[in-house]
Amino acid sequence: MQSWSLPAVPDLPPVPETLELYDTPSGTTAATASRGGIASLYVCGITPYDATHLGHANTYVHFDLLVRYWRACGLDVQYVQNVTDIDDPLLERATATRVDWRQLAESQVQLFREDMEALRVIPPTHYLGAVEMIPAVVEDVERLVEVGVAYPVSADAEGAGTPDYYFDIAAAQQHAEWRLGSVGGYDRPTMEELFPQRGGDPQRPGKRDPLDPLLWRAARAGEPQWPGGELGPGRPGWHIECSVIARRHLPAPFTVQGGGSDLRFPHHEFSAAHATAADGVPLAERYMHTGMVGLQGEKMSKSRGNLVLVSGLRERGVDPQVIRTLILSHHWRADWDYTESELQQAQQRLAGWKQALTHTPENHDGAGSPEDLQYALMSALGNNLNAPAALGALDMWASGHLAAATSVTRARDVVLALLGLDLAER
DSSP: OOOOOOOOOOOOOOOOOOOOOEEEETTEEEEEBBBBBBEEEEEOOOOOOSOHHHHHHHHHHHHHHHHHHHHHOOOOOEEEEEEEOOSSHHHHHHHHTTTOOHHHHHHHHHHHHHHHHHHTTOOOSSEEEEEGGHHHHHHHHHHHHTSSSEEOSSSSTSOOOOEEEEEHHHHHHTSSTTTTTTTOOHHHHHHHHHHHHOOTTTTOOOOOSOOOEEEEOOOOSSSOBBBBBGSSSSSEEHHHHHHHHHHHHSSSSEEEEEEEEEGGIIIIIHHHHHHHHSSSOOOEEEEEOOOOOOEEEOOOOOTTTTOOOOHHHHHOOOOOOHHHHHHTTTTTTOEEOHHHHHHHHHHHHEEEEHHHHHHHHOOOOOHHHHHHHHHHHHHHHHBOOOOHHHHHHHHHHHHHHHHHGGHHHHHHHHHHHOOOOOTTTO
């Protein structure tokens, strides 16, 4: 699947990595180091049945900061993102709107690409749809059946026909590297409450545990289907796609698994479980979950319909850099509410930085070495990717506290490379 164009990212003098990040499973903030000069990241992508809202943008802009930080440390960044281009919500929306599910998916993926380009998000190294990975999904589900952590459940009441396949939580917990709750950090009652809200089917007859997730759904009349080898024709469950994609395109374990906090369970919990059960190696070293964006006190979501769309703001004439500034004014872990007043504050703040750039002298002395502004921004980002602190450092620069050592060209390059904001753009 095609991603989107790479924005301008100036090269900076490399600074040693000193990154500390909060990890959901452990509940601690600790040093996060690359291995052999390689930093690897998987961020779960969209299910393309509706346009990019601010909740999506919040996640992808903040992980874009992580990519930018790593690049500024001189690391080789391996970044993978998926698109869930076959799933129940997509099919349901296609049916409701009488649009072919493939056309709906492609139109929304294209709009997502345009939004990411507008927000200057660096594209992933690999951008992959679930559909194109179905042969690999079949291979892994067959492997899980073979090692005894997947089992068939009859797809109809009479027990005839091709079965669905489910992941066996109890069997998988015999693997030392995964236990139920070890990724999401929730207790069993909380998981039982969340599971049906987030695509699970705890009441499905024939399951060994109500929380066992679907791996492969047998073909049903009127639904898209693909060859499933020994599994029979059908389509993949949700969590298996990310496990399959990550294991084939990133080292094991990779550095950071990222996504919104609503993916802690069941999605990241079971993606990790599938991977560990398949090869005995943990999926990721660290799990980062971004906060939820709300509107008038309620989480912004497609199901509620209370969306502030990035494309809608752009159509209103809002500068995408203002949207990015608004997002970066909040810490990646924080839940926050969108308001028009905050959007206006972001616009004024960005205008102030641009004005400061026009008063910055051109000075080529020390052009090959990091300067105060770069150190200040990287220090903030190295401390748990603290974007609000980085913007605070930019405020200090604009007020003159860091200007003496920074030329106009270097200031523009540093801010563009690390924060994705072009202060010279008019």
